[in-house]
Amino acid sequence: MTQVGEGHETAADEAGPVLTFGAPTVGEILAERYQLEQHVNNDSAGRQVWRGIDVVLRRPVAVVLRHPGGDSAAEMLQAAVAASRVLHPNLVGVYDAIDEEQRAYVVREWVEGESLRDLIAAEGPLDPARAIAIAHSVADALTAVHATGMVHGNVHPGTTLIGDDGRVVLADARADEADSVEADVRAVGGVLYFALTGHWPHTEVGRSALPDATRDSAGNPAAPRQIRAGVPAYLDDLTMDLLDRRVAAPAAEALTAELGRLDAAAEDEEFEDVGPLRFVQSGGTATEPARSAPKILLGVGALVIIAIVGLVFGIQAINRSGKPDASSTSTVGANAGAQPGADDPSDAPQGNPVKIPLTADMVRIVDAPGGQRKDTGEAKYTVDGDPDTAWEMSWYGSANFGGLKDGMGVLIKLPEARALSDVRVVTSAPGAAIDIRTGKSDPGDSTQGDKKILKEYTKLSDSDSDANTGDHQTLTGFDPNQKYQYVLVFVTKLPKNDDTPGYQVDVNEIELYGY
Template sequence: MTQVGEGHETAADEAGPVLTFGAPAAGEVLAERYQLEEHVNNDSAGRQVWRGIDVILRRPVAVVLRHPGGDSATEMLQAAVAASRVIHPNLAGVYDAIDEEERAYVVREWVDGESLRDLVGAEGPLDPARAITIARSVADALTAVHATGMIHGNVHPGSTLIADDNRVVLADARADEADSTELDVRAVGGILYFALTGHWPHAEVGRSALTDANRDSAGNPAAPRQIRAGIPAYLDDLTMDLLDRRVVAPASDALTAELGRLDAAAEDEEYEDVGPLRFVQGTASSNEPIRSAPKILVGVGALIIIAIIGLVFGIRAIGETSNNNSSSGVTGTTPTNAPAGGNNSSAPLPAPEKIALSGSMVRLVDAPPGDRVDAAEAKLTVDGDADTGWSTQTFNASKFGGLKDGMGILINLGQARSLSEVRVLTSAPGATMDVRTGPGDPGDSSNGDKQLLEQFTSLSDEKPEGGAGTKWYFTGFDPNQKYQYVLVFLTALPKSDEGPGYKVSVNEIELYGY
């Protein structure tokens, strides 16, 4: 497998070892063997991930560092030592684990590719067939881990790596006392959910936090089919069952077998013929599905309720027909869209659709003091062309040179609508942005923009942070509320790639709703 770092073997010897302490630096050699070459990113736990070279075996490696070492690094090192005993094509090989007290680090296989987090961030949600393949590989890796009595504890889009040769590799085990094989298996449901929707069904905080799932008023994540059309029903059911603590989770080998069956169906494009889910716990000899007690009770209860409702409505229909016939000779009718039984807020939402936007529906918001010279470019953010957009002017500091709170694009939908998501494409990573909603547009003027910013509130309670990519996905809309005015607002700019200063372009804005 081709990996970043091949062809750089001689570079490890050119400058000689650089032994330092404290913060890691490019060129430093750890344990007189592992030379750091490039800081790649930070993992979901905030540990630094470096690309390096094993100067003895002359092979590329990944080095995961944390500071400090000592007792605080015990779990990481123990998990690495345990993982080194498991050899599997879908697990990143662990080569070394070292504690230097000031810091600790794990040396593992370098995978030339990108994480699932970055892949979905760059390309958007994956097609069902690819999502199944990735989940199956992760489940297979967990089967190997669990067979040894170990727990992985860190199944996450950031630790799920997609190699350039399409091999799926699960890396960076990090189990603690709170983890279990069940949580590992349920995390595969999270991987499926993220791959299918671009959202993570578990709450996260921090700079690297994934986009949260669309949620109902009770805080439950919406099913993938409610977010995106074209997801097969069986895959939707499997994903939500894995996330639902009321449903008994299968063993990892049973989940691997089920995903293998679905993977084969995906290859043959026989999505509608795969039949019900077939979790076989502990043995492959039985073809009977194992169903959890909650699901059985729910199913029986639903049948009873349907029977009662049918009986009640049957009696009512007979009575109403009798009354109508006796009074007028005409049978009464009920509109097909009339609610049966009052509040229907718990009914599943339809799949969200992209809302058609035009240049007349958007305008520039330029927080005072602002000269509004870019106002004519606002319409380019909704023209359907990713190569055009609204560009800010160049400022001498990230936060608009300290001159204003920010700038953005206001969208007036013309009428209140139920919304699910806002997608934004920018010209460069590193901007800080959020989405805000409010009661109306005080006017296309400097004073109107001032009032607007006082009245509008962000969808998220958290302080906006800079994004690492150019594709943004904003959720958090209340499913019980409708919105007419949506503001995409920039509060900090990345460095300009055209020269000194800070600027960015908003190339495309898309809204999705019902």
């Protein structure tokens, strides 16, 4: 069970001061009422989160403490007082807010369960129906908050709690002048995106404890359907519309209505019959997101073009009737030129991708021509499940391996071809450019074999080191209708390493996901 306090999803060890003077202890009773039972964790601002007992009402509570109190705790206490006035089944109840000058604390409802962040870390991305249900609950909670004129300001997977009884609650409002109703609504899109993909799409969180979304050269996150199979198109559109600031954000109540409609459709397993997105605004009229009108026009235009082309080909077919056609037995499929092992599109994988177990005998180092192959044998450290071990590269005088070679990588050789989803790479520092490449065979663990791999393998993804601000990267590009057996994770650019004379990075973990 993990409870979180106020604050965004930044890593706790990079946060502000941790409570030291006047630090609480197990068994201590605060305000002659709240007995501290267990220190759960520290949130991103250095506040301590405790599980406690209200000795008067004999109920479990969560206690969030910060040091010092006084003026520095005013924002936290004001947000707690405001939140206490909103009663809703999808909002964590706030019971008390106390300032002792040396320290201040907020007492709130204890939710027996786990955060969405921890749920995804343990189980991976959720199925669309469950993701919709969670986002629906969060939007419903925000509708209640916004109806009072308040802003929550702290909606993310760490403050979205999933109770053991299935209840979804939003915790720890933290609004300040920079927060807005629109930001709350777009954060629901972030929660939905995270539930579907396991990645956080909002860049304003900064160096986040959550895995960053896969992004294009402009910094835009890849759509959920590009990351995993089985995400319905209407849900993909809704998620990306909420994240796209060019598309007007709906009111929380309109988003709740739409998610409620989708939630009901998911319960009845009628995904294909939900129809177009429709945000019902407070005026009672149905409207489409700002981007829907161009989509409809584009669709109508496409139908007109198809009709014209069909008419032309129909006339030609009539004119050719009775004449032998030498090419009538030729077939050009969607998989023309595909890698051997590709399946028919009807066999595309369904469901959530799973982590594929990798062992030391399934990986090896590939060194581009010009390399000395000194790292042979270190690939095993990237798949041993231990983040403290790593393939430690040598350092170079420039980011492009000192101009000596194109790069280095780890070749994964699966026992048999299978459908793949993505590759997840953990490095010792941000800024490394990494791509994935696939081929038909391993020509051998030798200089000539490596040279042949780099010549013949097909690159599926590109990575710009300037855009890689995190040390966790997710690489996509696999065709869901194909199966792959040989995958090369290839580093093409190194980050500056302040601990060495030049450019260097360690590859700590490589994980492969598929179906």
